[in-house]
Amino acid sequence: MAPSAPENASHNAALLSSSGVGGDVSSAAQKSRVTIIGSGNWGSVASKLIASNTIKLASFHDEVRMWVFEEKLPSGEKLTEVINRTNENVKYLPGIKLGKNVVADPDLENAVRDANMLVFVTPHQFMEGICKRLVGKVKEGSQAISLIKGMEVKMEGPCMISSLISEQLGVNCCVLMGANIANEIAVEKFSEATVGYRENREIAEKWVQLFNTPYFMVTAVQDVEGVELCGTLKNVVALAAGFVDGLEMGNNTKAAIMRIGLREMRAFSKILFPTVKDNTFFESCGVADLITTCLGGRNRRVAEAFAKSGGKRSFDELEAEMLQGQKLQGVSTAREVYEVLSNRGWLELFPLFAAVHEISSGRLPPSAIVEYGEHKPNFSAVEGAAQYFSS
Numbered sequence: 173m174a175p176s177a178p179e180n181a182s183h184n185a186a187l188l189s190s191s192g193v194g195g196d197v198s199s200a201a202q203k204s205r206v207t208i209i210g211s212g213n214w215g216s217v218a219s220k221l222i223a224s225n226t227i228k229l230a231s232f233h234d235e236v237r238m239w240v241f242e243e244k245l246p247s248g249e250k251l252t253e254v255i256n257r258t259n260e261n262v263k264y265l266p267g268i269k270l271g272k273n274v275v276a277d278p279d280l281e282n283a284v285r286d287a288n289m290l291v292f293v294t295p296h297q298f299m300e301g302i303c304k305r306l307v308g309k310v311k312e313g314s315q316a317i318s319l320i321k322g323m324e325v326k327m328e329g330p331c332m333i334s335s336l337i338s339e340q341l342g343v344n345c346c347v348l349m350g351a352n353i354a355n356e357i358a359v360e361k362f363s364e365a366t367v368g369y370r371e372n373r374e375i376a377e378k379w380v381q382l383f384n385t386p387y388f389m390v391t392a393v394q395d396v397e398g399v400e401l402c403g404t405l406k407n408v409v410a411l412a413a414g415f416v417d418g419l420e421m422g423n424n425t426k427a428a429i430m431r432i433g434l435r436e437m438r439a440f441s442k443i444l445f446p447t448v449k450d451n452t453f454f455e456s457c458g459v460a461d462l463i464t465t466c467l468g469g470r471n472r473r474v475a476e477a478f479a480k481s482g483g484k485r486s487f488d489e490l491e492a493e494m495l496q497g498q499k500l501q502g503v504s505t506a507r508e509v510y511e512v513l514s515n516r517g518w519l520e521l522f523p524l525f526a527a528v529h530e531i532s533s534g535r536l537p538p539s540a541i542v543e544y545g546e547h548k549p550n551f552s553a554v555e556g557a558a559q560y561f562s563s
């Protein structure tokens with residue numbers, strides 16, 4: 173059964189009151205109510221950030237509902253029950269209190285029923301199924317934001333996750349991306365993030381207000397696709413950085429990979445969406461996320477292990493062994509990007525992106541990321557492509 177706030181016994185029931193704290197009935201009715209769809213590593217940190225703000229800001233209900241993909245823990249208990257008892261996501265963010273106003277809910281429909289601000293933060297591969305389940309279940313006039321770094325490729329071409337959400341659920345959808353390794357933000361180390369919005373600056377400001385804290389500085393830019401593609405494509409470059417780390421090629425090579433990767437990110441984004449702005453690549457979602465992910469992200473780490481094994485161990489096997497249930501986005505994104513490139517005859521223009529997929533799918537050895545000879549990617553081609561598409 174879906175938990176209602178008062179069942180959350182160890183928490184302060186008053187804080188979880190559905191009518192909000194300290195307001196009369198009419199002001200309570202105008203307050204925004206937030207639900208987070210997703211509860212992995214970043215989803216849990218997002219809950220903590222948001223819960224610390226809803227409790228302070230009069231325009232939001234205190235309670236933050238978090239939809240949890242239910243699972244049984246080794247102890248035999250359900251994850252939602254443990255989160256609601258301990259106020260910690262013991263599997264995906266152990267040791268961090270989420271905020272007593274966070275309520276874990278295993279029932280997706282129940283979790284979104286009363287909300288008018290929806291925060292989507294699951295691995296991207298689950299979003300199509302989640303959206304299907306939510307069709308007709310979301311409150312009219314709701315606003316959404318996606319923290320998901322990834323995309324879908326359909327017959328018609330690539331579909332960003334924010335578009336999937338907008339189209340399937342009939343809601344406006346902003347995005348939030350940035351240099352955001354979740355475990356660092358969980359312990360309140362300073363970082364920045366970028367909200368991308370389409371037209372409505374006021375809505376973007378409301379999202380900024382919901383996420384911003386003294387240690388998490390959020391800026392809004394009018395470029396949904398640019399922000400979202402930065403967050404999505406950097407995961408492909410992170411795999412390349414992991415390969416060169418696994419091959420112990422050193423800092424210069426890794427810096428070259430990051431530079432070439434950034435050029436391909438920009439060219440790919442602009443060729444698909446000519447409205448994408450160059451300045452977006454200088455925001456947290458752009459160059460800063462690329463740097464942090466190539467230094468300390470999960471995609472980099474697993475790609476390093478893959479290269480160290482000489483490509484003999486699969487990404488699936490390494491992900492299961494190294495991440496304990498957390499999911500990589502880079503391998504499927506590299507495949508999706510490759511599909512777009514190959515469908516449109518652009519493979520030669522994006523040699524780094526193409527090489528990453530060919531390596532992660534086992535068609536080329538990890539050393540092909542920079543190897544001279546027949547496998548050497550023609551990195552100079554991308555300079556031409558990037559310049560062409562950005563002019």
Ligand SMILES: NC(=O)c1ccc[n+]([C@@H]2O[C@H](COP(=O)([O-])OP(=O)(O)OC[C@H]3O[C@@H](n4cnc5c(N)ncnc54)[C@H](O)[C@@H]3O)[C@@H](O)[C@H]2O)c1
Binds near residue numbers: 354500
């Ligand atoms: N972790 C980070 O540091 C970080 C930072 C910024 C952005 N992101 C992005 O946020 C998104 C979510 O990542 P995360 O780190 O919160 O997740 P995660 O990789 O930590 O966790 C995996 C999540 O998927 C859920 N899950 C497993 N099977 C499922 C299914 N069949 N249906 C639905 N859910 C299922 C699990 O319950 C768990 O909550 C990703 O797009 C990621 O790129 C992550």
Ligand SMILES: O=P(O)(O)OC[C@H](O)CO
Binds near residue numbers: 352465469471
């Ligand atoms: O750990 P990764 O590789 O999924 O990257 C995490 C974040 O996206 C970094 O901003």
